[in-house]
Amino acid sequence: MTNEPILEGRELLQLYAARTGPTQALRGVDVRVTGGRVSAITGPSGSGKSTLLAVLALRERPAGGELRHRGRLVSSLSRRELQRLRRNEIGWVAQRPSHSLFPQLDARGQITQMARLRGARVDADAALAEVELTSRATARPDALSGGEQQRLAVAAAGVGAPALLIADEPTAELDDTSAALVLRMLRARAAEGSAVVMATHDARAMDAADTVLRMRHGVLSGEHESGQTHTANLDGLGRLQLPEEALTLFPDGRVIVTVVDGHVELHTPSSVAKDLAP
Numbered sequence: 001m002t003n004e005p006i007l008e009g010r011e012l013l014q015l016y017a018a019r020t021g022p023t024q025a026l027r028g029v030d031v032r033v034t035g036g037r038v039s040a041i042t043g044p045s046g047s048g049k050s051t052l053l054a055v056l057a058l059r060e061r062p063a064g065g066e067l068r069h070r071g072r073l074v075s076s077l078s079r080r081e082l083q084r085l086r087r088n089e090i091g092w093v094a095q096r097p098s099h100s101l102f103p104q105l106d107a108r109g110q111i112t113q114m115a116r117l118r119g120a121r122v123d124a125d126a127a128l129a130e131v132e133l134t135s136r137a138t139a140r141p142d143a144l145s146g147g148e149q150q151r152l153a154v155a156a157a158g159v160g161a162p163a164l165l166i167a168d169e170p171t172a173e174l175d176d177t178s179a180a181l182v183l184r185m186l187r188a189r190a191a192e193g194s195a196v197v198m199a200t201h202d203a204r205a206m207d208a209a210d211t212v213l214r215m216r217h218g219v220l221s222g223e224h225e226s227g228q229t230h231t232a233n234l235d236g237l238g239r240l241q242l243p244e245e246a247l248t249l250f251p252d253g254r255v256i257v258t259v260v261d262g263h264v265e266l267h268t269p270s271s272v273a274k275d276l277a278p
């Protein structure tokens, strides 16, 4: 395992055409994805989480910014190289698990087919046992429950512990038992070296993550444990988007900005008034 990032994105932008004009789904996202860690991306609906996952999984090309895979610019890779990376190095679990499964293959076949595609050696029975699907080995996806499909989709995507394992809301709509199995599996792949990135609204998933990042209006802010240093983007007009927990310090939206010795301090008007009191 190394601390070198598998993926590094700088100032990532993504635009979609909409009837009312282009939607900016990503507005200058900086992100670094490293093996051995589970990162959760949370944030309101429509904030850009799925878009960021699709860009990180090399399923969508960003409209702007720079994305590097192990130091190489992704925009310089040929279609064939991108296909090889997606197949061999990236496990993808779509928001709907059935979208990541082969409809014609049974549960064991999903695992063995993924191993074949990736050139990985895998004990399919052990992989099914890990997600308590041993008794469903010969069932096809349409005969599995939603929770079983999700467990199978995560197991298949994680075959061979790919460099990147990306899952969009992997525990949404799962009961506690299935959610715990899915999260245990994601942590196990991270322990084997995968960089696991998931979008989630689920407190159970955030608790299982090493890092929780917050997405708001297409901007990603840093880790939100208290006391952490945050990276925020300054736009061309000098506006700064503060992390959400910092916003609670300024309930009336008024900020006193002081530039001192090469750094900037933000204070609430009431704290400044107290300091000035005789």
Ligand SMILES: Nc1ncnc2c1ncn2[C@@H]1O[C@H](COP(=O)(O)OP(=O)(O)OP(=O)(O)O)[C@@H](O)[C@H]1O
Pocket (backbone or CB within 6 Å): 016, 017, 018, 023, 024, 025, 043, 044, 045, 046, 047, 048, 049, 050, 051, 052, 199
């Ligand atoms: N294919 C698309 N075409 C047009 N607009 C899109 C497309 N995909 C996403 N968007 C828009 O981009 C923005 C970000 O969407 P995205 O799906 O990334 O958000 P999200 O945070 O994953 O939301 P949710 O939690 O509801 O899944 C939204 O305004 C969405 O409507």
